[in-house]
Amino acid sequence: MSRQGQVKNRAPAPIQISAEQILREAADRQEQNVPEPVVKIHDAEEYQSYLRDRRKHFEDNIRYRREHIGNWVKYARLEEEHKEYERARSIFERALEVDGRSGELWLRYAEFEMRNEFVNHARNVLDRAVQLLPRIDFLWYKYVYMEEMVQDTPKCRAVFERWMKWQPDDNAWLSYARFETRNNSVDRAEAVLRRYVNTYPCARAFLRFAKWAEWEAKQVELARTVFEASLQELEPEESRQARIFKQFAAFEERQGEYERARVIYKHALKLLNLGDDLAPALDEEEDLPEYEREKRKELYNSYLDFEKKFGDKKGIEDVVYRNQKAKYKKKLEASPHDYDTWFELAKLEKEHGTIEGVREVYERAVAQMPPSTDNKEHWKRYIYLWIYYAVWEELSNKDLERASQVYDACLGVIPHTQFTFGKIWVQAAKLFVRRKELTKARKLFGRAIGVTSGEKESLFQEYIALELALGEIDRCRALYGNYLKAMPHNCGAWTKFAELEKNVGETERCRAIFELAITQAALDMPEMLWKSYIDFEIDEGESAKVRDLYQRLLER
Numbered sequence: 001m002s003r004q005g006q007v008k009n010r011a012p013a014p015i016q017i018s019a020e021q022i023l024r025e026a027a028d029r030q031e032q033n034v035p036e037p038v039v040k041i042h043d044a045e046e047y048q049s050y051l052r053d054r055r056k057h058f059e060d061n062i063r064y065r066r067e068h069i070g071n072w073v074k075y076a077r078l079e080e081e082h083k084e085y086e087r088a089r090s091i092f093e094r095a096l097e098v099d100g101r102s103g104e105l106w107l108r109y110a111e112f113e114m115r116n117e118f119v120n121h122a123r124n125v126l127d128r129a130v131q132l133l134p135r136i137d138f139l140w141y142k143y144v145y146m147e148e149m150v151q152d153t154p155k156c157r158a159v160f161e162r163w164m165k166w167q168p169d170d171n172a173w174l175s176y177a178r179f180e181t182r183n184n185s186v187d188r189a190e191a192v193l194r195r196y197v198n199t200y201p202c203a204r205a206f207l208r209f210a211k212w213a214e215w216e217a218k219q220v221e222l223a224r225t226v227f228e229a230s231l232q233e234l235e236p237e238e239s240r241q242a243r244i245f246k247q248f249a250a251f252e253e254r255q256g257e258y259e260r261a262r263v264i265y266k267h268a269l270k271l272l273n274l275g276d277d278l279a280p281a282l283d284e285e286e287d288l289p290e291y292e293r294e295k296r297k298e299l300y301n302s303y304l305d306f307e308k309k310f311g312d313k314k315g316i317e318d319v320v321y322r323n324q325k326a327k328y329k330k331k332l333e334a335s336p337h338d339y340d341t342w343f344e345l346a347k348l349e350k351e352h353g354t355i356e357g358v359r360e361v362y363e364r365a366v367a368q369m370p371p372s373t374d375n376k377e378h379w380k381r382y383i384y385l386w387i388y389y390a391v392w393e394e395l396s397n398k399d400l401e402r403a404s405q406v407y408d409a410c411l412g413v414i415p416h417t418q419f420t421f422g423k424i425w426v427q428a429a430k431l432f433v434r435r436k437e438l439t440k441a442r443k444l445f446g447r448a449i450g451v452t453s454g455e456k457e458s459l460f461q462e463y464i465a466l467e468l469a470l471g472e473i474d475r476c477r478a479l480y481g482n483y484l485k486a487m488p489h490n491c492g493a494w495t496k497f498a499e500l501e502k503n504v505g506e507t508e509r510c511r512a513i514f515e516l517a518i519t520q521a522a523l524d525m526p527e528m529l530w531k532s533y534i535d536f537e538i539d540e541g542e543s544a545k546v547r548d549l550y551q552r553l554l555e556r
Contacts, residue, residue, distance in 0.1 A: 054078055066098055073108050080112060088112060089121075103129070103136040110142055119150055134166050144179070153183055164192075167199055170208060177212060186217050197226075203241045206230035210251070220255060227251060242272065242295040246302055258310045265303040274300045321352040336368045339381040346388065355397060362389040366410075373415040383421050386410035390427065400435050407431060422448070422456040433466065441466065449482070457487065464496075473504055489522045491529040502536065510536060 041047045058075040065071060072095035079088035092109040099105060106129035113122035126143040133139060140163045147156035160176045173196035180189035193212060197205045206226055213223035227248040231239050245268035252261035268274070274296055307319040328345040332338060342365035349358045365385050370378035386406060393403040407428035414420055425448035432441035445463040452459065460483040467475040480497040487493055494517035501510040514533040523529060530553055537546045 051082065069095065069099065069102055069105050072098075072105070076108075076112060080116070085116060085118075101133060103133055103139055106133065106139060107142060110139075110146075114146055119146070122146060130162070137168060137172060140168070140172065141175070144175070148179065164195070170196075170200070170204065173199075174208060174212065178216065181212075181216055186219075189217065190222070201234060201238075203230060203234060203238045203244050206234070207244065207247055210247070214251060223251060240272065242268070242292065242299040245272075246295070246299045249302070249306070253306065253310075261306060262311075262315070265299075265306060268299060269303065272296060272299075317352070321348065324348055337370065339365070339368075339385060342368070342385060343388070346392075350392070350396070358392065358396075362392070365389075366413075369413060373418055376419045379414075379419075379421075383410070383414075383424060386424070387427060390431070394431065394434075400431065404428070404431055404435070416451050420448075420452055420456070422452070422458040425456075425459060426462045429462070429466070438470070453486075455486070457490070457493075460486075460493070468500070473500070476500060488520055489524050491517070491523050491525040494529055495532045498532065498536065507540065 039050060041050055055075075055078075058071065058078065061068075061071045062075065072091060076088040076091040076095075079085070079091060089112075092105070092112065095105055096109070106125065110122050110125045110129065113119075113125055123143075123146070126139060126146065129136075129139045130143060140159070144156050144159050144163070147159055156179065160179065163172060164176065173192060177189040177192045177196075180186070180192060189212075193209045197209055199205075206229065210223045210226040210230070213219045213226055227244070230244055231248075233239075245264055249261045249264040249268075252258075252264060304319050304323065307315045311319065325345065325348060328341055328348065331341050332345070335341070342361070346358060346361045346365065349361050353361075362385065366382075366389065368382075370382050372378050386409075390403040390406040390410075393399050393406060407424065410424055411428065414424065425444065429441045429444045429448070432438070432444060442463075445459065445466070448456070448459050449463070460479060464476050464479045464483070467479060477497075477500075480493065480500070483493050484490070484497065494513065498510045498513045498517070501507075501513060514529075514536065517523075517529055518526070518533065530549070534546055534549050537549060
């Protein structure tokens with residue numbers, strides 16, 4: 001292996017050279033461009049000598065680079081300038097022997113014949129060219145152009161027919177139709193375009209046909225028929241292209257048929273799932289080309305602009321609704337755990353959307369579970385999504401069964417081993433009460449108390465309130481017993497229990513409860529408990545007992 005050379009002296013050179021100096025020296029040393037001398041010819045002999053020199057020059061170039069078409073064309077051009085048409089024609093023929101499949105060479109040959117008004121020669125050259133190279137379109141274009149210029153319509157039509165047998169691209173068919181239109185043969189042009197759409201049954205062909213019918217043939221009904229046929233006759237992957245609906249609706253709008261345009265727009269939005277769920281719909285079709293995605297967005301924006309221009313109050317509100325919903329969707333794509341935005345989206349759907357739409361929003365919202373199960377703060381807003389969902393099912397849809405299913409699903413996702421939410425248990429139990437299923441409500445309250453180990457005071461309070469409303473005093477006593485076993489320090493619970501016994505006329509029970517309460521070792525608000533006991537004895541007219549209670553309180 002050779003060792004890489006190393007630069008030993010890295011110091012700057014004593015003489016520095018700038019880029020400007022290099023350019024200046026290059027310009028100074030450039031050779032002068034000496035123009036060729038002007039040759040003055042005085043007689044025929046000098047003229048022939050000059051032609052011999054020029055021909056020898058070109059012949060040498062051709063021998064040197066025989067395959068270079070430019071040399072042949074320049075050589076023929078020289079002969080043409082000197083009116084030597086036969087020689088020029090001979091040069092082109094020699095060139096064709098070298099490269100007979102060069103479309104450019106055939107075109108130069110035909111143009112030479114046309115410039116010098118040799119129409120039949122040009123026709124022969126182009127006929128040979130299109131027979132040899134039928135897939136080179138510019139040869140056909142030149143052929144039909146020449147025939148039209150000499151106003152030989154039958155021959156031009158015959159050339160077009162020969163061309164169409166090769167099934168050329170779209171522009172060729174349109175050129176044929178426009179030729180017939182210029183000759184006031186609209187029926188023939190229509191027949192040509194019908195053959196065109198049968199040959200190429202695609203959206204592009206139908207749209208070009210419709211455009212020709214509207215703008216060139218001035219036949220509105222024909223254009224409408226073509227648009228309708230494109231939606232009915234094309235394959236689904238072609239007929240579902242957004243540009244068909246956009247151009248169809250724009251056509252109806254230009255004709256003043258605003259209702260028809262609105263129907264087309266709405267049909268397109270429904271068929272392509274655009275509008276409310278524009279971004280999700282585009283994401284679902286992963287194989288959708290980027291071009292089609294852009295066209296669908298343009299279609300939706302065109303519909304919005306149309307409603308702003310021609311819509312009534314309901315239509316404008318619908319546009320505003322769709323716009324706002326699209327904004328919410330975009331915001332949720334960036335932050336799917338933004339529960340406030342889910343609330344706003346659900347509210348918007350309730351006001352303007354359908355039942356299925358609202359239900360879908362809630363289902364998608366509750367699917368966005370908080371990322372952490374250790375922090376209860378992350379779950380607080382999320383739980384209200386379930387509550388709002390269940391309340392909406394119950395009040396708006398009158399579907400109590402589905403509302404109950406929503407609560408069950410919510411209880412299934414809450415990590416009860418880490419934390420729980422009493423309001424969910426309470427709301428679910430109250431729903432069973434409204435459904436007149438008291439047994440299920442009691443079982444749910446019991447399950448809730450068991451899951452929370454009696455640490456949720458609100459569960460006891462709501463359960464007791466339910467049994468009290470039903471007149472089940474014994475059940476209330478049992479619940480208060482469990483309540484106080486779980487929370488013996490809770491003075492509010494002791495006071496409420498005593499008030500229950502007082503209200504049902506059980507004075508001794510009430511007094512016994514107060515006595516048991518004040519003997520507890522730890523109380524959260526003993527002053528409230530003592531005051532309630534004293535007020536109870538005052539209401540009962542037991543002055544001695546009141547005095548005794550004050551004495552006991554002072555001794556503590």
